[in-house]
Amino acid sequence: MINFAKITSDSNIQKLSVLASAIWHEAFADILTPEQIDYMIEKFQSFGAIKTAIDKDNYEYFFISDETGIAGYTGIQQKDDKLFLSKLYIAKEKRGQKLASKAFDFIETLARKRNLKSIWLTVNRNNTHAIEVYKSKGFSIIRTQVTDIGNGFVMDDFVFEKNL
DSSP states (O other): OEEEOOOOSHHHHHHHHHHHHHHHHHTTTTTTTTHHHHHHIIISHHHHHHHHHHSSOOOEEEEETTEEEEEEEEEEEEEEEEEEEEEEEEOOTTTSSHHHHHHHHHHHHHHHHHHTEEEEEEETTTHHHHHHHHTTTTEEEEEEEEEEEEEEEEEEEEEEEEEE
């Protein structure tokens, strides 16, 4: 059984930041430099960044758990009539067990319950596996974007969207 638990407490935010660091260092090792990974974790997935996102920017984070414990996490942000899928990460040892598919079902159900029109996300243009997963889930590329995130780093992404 897969469970999605909303993250609200400081202790769970801290647990999430540790999990995010481990997953990001593994998941992006072939795409980004270690320096950019560290910078992005600090900027977007540190305790302070996640706490601010939840408290001030209307983000919601959920642990994805199976019968053995926490297997990954997802982060979303509702903006007007769309849902931004900001994060969806599964720990390496838990991949291939349909957890991402269950997460997509959870996110889509949540968006439909809120009467939203679409779900959108960004993905690194070199993250070929994630791109194929998003396409298989009904997402389409609507544009490309390069975002300066500071410290000499950019995010070079495809923007995907799925209409509901």
